[in-house]
Amino acid sequence: MTLKLYNYFRSSTSTRLRAALNLKRLDYDYVPVHLVKGAHRAAPYTTLNPQGLVPALELEDGTVLTQSLAIMEWLDEAYPDRPPLLPEGPVARARVRALAQMIALEIHPVNNLRVMNHHAAAVGGDAEAVKRAWFQHWVHTTFVPLEAMLATSPDTGLYCHGDRPGTADCCLYAQIWNNRRFEVDMTPYPTVTRIFDALDALPAFASAAPARQPDAG
């Protein structure tokens, strides 16, 4: 089995997938795609993924999977004997998927670099300040209800759902690293912070962190 992970150290969707692969105890070849140099928008990468987004996972037979959430679902379906990323029971699974999607849908795509650049170019002025304000706004918009949902649910445990880390934790862990880059004040989110700290104490997560990757610069 040789899985090839096309990814970038600082990409939040890459971080979440690295954590998921680690939780499943799957080895993979790390293939860096240098986003800042635009390697994702040019051949040969665009022949693998016409959307030009990382990550992508290439299977042994050459099949290329895209979209990190779809790949995480595939990991559970292709390797049912490895530790599961989703809990048992349809309602529990729906809860974990919804928590994951709050981050992966409502925050991440809106705060993707290409979206922030497009917004900052239209606004003008200090691009870095405009992007930081935009980033923080959309994190807070979703982290307020996310904190409330995690803090009040009896289903929350050491991690987002009980005491076994999974899909929602992969998304949360990656998002917090991104938050730090953009100086998001985490004071209002004690439950999220507690879960991040618990995850960061696990080798599966810590070894997926951006600074630990071979292309980290």
Next chain:
Amino acid sequence: MTLKLYNYFRSSTSTRLRAALNLKRLDYDYVPVHLVKGAHRAAPYTTLNPQGLVPALELEDGTVLTQSLAIMEWLDEAYPDRPPLLPEGPVARARVRALAQMIALEIHPVNNLRVMNHHAAAVGGDAEAVKRAWFQHWVHTTFVPLEAMLATSPDTGLYCHGDRPGTADCCLYAQIWNNRRFEVDMTPYPTVTRIFDALDALPAFASAAPARQPDAG
């Protein structure tokens, strides 16, 4: 069985879920949440869904599910004997989920009304023109690779994946209605258009269209 669907006729995520419920042949109570009047951002709706987004699905026992993609996964898991929204086989399922997520992650959240309003307020000028340009930009950014992926894959059939409509089709169908509101030129996307027309000929989809809902105004 009484499923309650909290939704809004023109909401794209609501349209995709209505189509999915119809494909599963499940009856539901239609509970309108008037987004333009802000009903989603106030009690009682925010007690059901603290995130204040539609749709939400309330089950008979009072459990509330949120995030349309998570709910569609739940529909397949909770009703395995009804027509499936995802095909068989992990790789095929990963393809359908990735196509769905191209629309549900890369386009929809960025073009959500609250994001467009926030962008337009920062840019200034003619808000409607600013929003239309933003909307069209993000549709084209993803529809170019989406068209290529659908047009070149042998897995594409009458619909996004083979000849049975499912999750990706629900997302595509809803997105096209939204595109029409914002006057997106569909000329470059003949495969997407062909699939939309095929879906619109099916009662499960046509009856989920925005204009057919009780709260359509």
